[in-house]
Amino acid sequence: METGFTPDKECARKLDAEDSLGKFRERFYLHEGELYMDGNSLGLCSRDAERGVLRVLEEWKTRGIGCWSEPEVPLFTFHDHLAEMTAPLLGAAAEEVTIHANTTLNIHTCVATFYAPEKGRDKILVDNVNFPTDLYAVEGQIKLKGLDPGVCMKSVESRDGMLLQEGDILEAMTEDVALILLPSVLYRSGQLLDMALITREAKSRGIPIGWDLSHSIGAVPHRFDEIKPDFAVWCNYKYLNGGPGTPAGLYINKKHFHLPSGLPGWHGNRYETQFQLKNNFEKADYAGGWQTGTQSVISMGAIEGSLGIYRDAGIENLRKKSLRLTSYLMYLIEAKLAKYGFTIANPREDSRRGGHVALVHEEALRINEALKAAKVIPDFRYPNVIRLAPVPLYVSFRDVYELVKRIEDIMEHKKYEKFEKKIGLIA
Numbered sequence: 026m027e028t029g030f031t032p033d034k035e036c037a038r039k040l041d042a043e044d045s046l047g048k049f050r051e052r053f054y055l056h057e058g059e060l061y062m063d064g065n066s067l068g069l070c071s072r073d074a075e076r077g078v079l080r081v082l083e084e085w086k087t088r089g090i091g092c093w094s095e096p097e098v099p100l101f102t103f104h105d106h107l108a109e110m111t112a113p114l115l116g117a118a119a120e121e122v123t124i125h126a127n128t129t130l131n132i133h134t135c136v137a138t139f140y141a142p143e144k145g146r147d148k149i150l151v152d153n154v155n156f157p158t159d160l161y162a163v164e165g166q167i168k169l170k171g172l173d174p175g176v177c178m179k180s181v182e183s184r185d186g187m188l189l190q191e192g193d194i195l196e197a198m199t200e201d202v203a204l205i206l207l208p209s210v211l212y213r214s215g216q217l218l219d220m221a222l223i224t225r226e227a228k229s230r231g232i233p234i235g236w237d238l239s240h241s242i243g244a245v246p247h248r249f250d251e252i253k254p255d256f257a258v259w260c261n262y263k264y265l266n267g268g269p270g271t272p273a274g275l276y277i278n279k280k281h282f283h284l285p286s287g288l289p290g291w292h293g294n295r296y297e298t299q300f301q302l303k304n305n306f307e308k309a310d311y312a313g314g315w316q317t318g319t320q321s322v323i324s325m326g327a328i329e330g331s332l333g334i335y336r337d338a339g340i341e342n343l344r345k346k347s348l349r350l351t352s353y354l355m356y357l358i359e360a361k362l363a364k365y366g367f368t369i370a371n372p373r374e375d376s377r378r379g380g381h382v383a384l385v386h387e388e389a390l391r392i393n394e395a396l397k398a399a400k401v402i403p404d405f406r407y408p409n410v411i412r413l414a415p416v417p418l419y420v421s422f423r424d425v426y427e428l429v430k431r432i433e434d435i436m437e438h439k440k441y442e443k444f445e446k447k448i449g450l451i452a
């Protein structure tokens with residue numbers, strides 16, 4: 026973790042002056058006076074994403090049904106175009122990537138594809154601090170096989186409710202495990218797991234492994250060409266700024282292209298015979314074979330715009346700035362906020378953390394409400410975590426400085442005390 030910061034505003038000014046990515050901020054719709062620290066939950070809208078949506082809309086407006094096939098980037102194969110733009114973020118080949126549905130459904134199709142329970146080898150290894158939808162999907166898939174999730178779901182338990190120990194995960198990879206699904210970055214604590222080590226160990230035991238990258242894609246570079254997991258899923262609306270409800274992502278390692286899709290549908294058919302509309306499904310020989318039905322292409326226009334920003338900024342540069350922003354934030358928390366009872370729940374080492382800082386306080390729920398009243402957009406995760414994501418594309422070091430100042434003001438004057446301890450529909 027970087028050190029050498031000072032607690033004064035001059036330090037923030039200096040860090041901004043050294044920041045070569047500062048100019049990307051202008052491409053986003055920021056809200057006057059507001060500090061947006063929630064880009065890990067819903068990334069902000071950019072002018073590029075807006076243009077992407079309008080471009081797709083224009084194709085529909087001007088061409089009618091011709092929009093599927095006539096444009097330079099035909100809307101019918103738009104997911105292939107996005108796969109090409111996404112692949113560098115994963116270090117994967119474009120043919121190993123497809124954009125499809127939502128993360129939950131992509132977990133369903135991957136588990137249905139890779140889970141082949143046998144007697145004595147019928148468990149799916151998960152963890153108890155993953156985002157719950159992942160667990161619901163795994164549970165549902167186990168039931169569809171006529172098995173009991175109480176028996177077939179094996180969960181690695183976090184020792185403190187926040188972090189996972191890689192050693193505990195490796196120990197749980199026993200002979201009865203048929204499949205592994207884990208998050209790359211834990212959504213609450215921000216811990217980045219050692220994906221290379223865990224994937225290597227799973228392979229050496231012959232267990233297929235998939236990763237949920239929802240909290241790492243667009244924040245942390247991935248080298249799938251080196252670690253070669255079996256599959257991965259992610260959403261495009263968090264760090265990737267693809268907009269609310271935009272389709273998600275799916276990676277299938279090329280050695281598995283021959284496998285049948287767990288949820289087959291006509292959009293997974295080979296293009297050559299798709300419109301022959303035959304009753305026998307001919308699965309396409311790449312990740313696109315895992316497509317199901319017609320996609321929400323207008324939403325996908327936003328992903329196109331947003332991925333263009335990633336191409337221009339470079340994921341390695343973004344990671345460097347993100348680590349610097351979060352190091353600076355942690356420094357200021359310790360220098361100015363520790364006295365109010367705050368602690369930091371994410372690991373400190375750069376190699377073990379994602380893009381957000383997990384700030385812990387017993388009054389987190391009410392402090393979170395007070396922050397919103399002070400025009401800071403963080404989010405609260407039950408029971409005591411405030412997540413702060415200074416996203417490198419649109420958050421400056423001065424914003425981080427100002428953020429800590431606003432928290433300090435809330436604590437010093439106990440402004441949180443006037444809020445109720447009640448959790449809203451969207452926390």
Ligand SMILES: *Cc1c(COP(=O)(O)O)cnc(C)c1O
Nearest residue numbers: 127128129156208212237239260
């Ligand atoms: C955000 C997130 C999801 C979201 O799933 P959707 O089906 O796209 O709503 C799933 N899993 C994890 C780990 C997440 O962080």
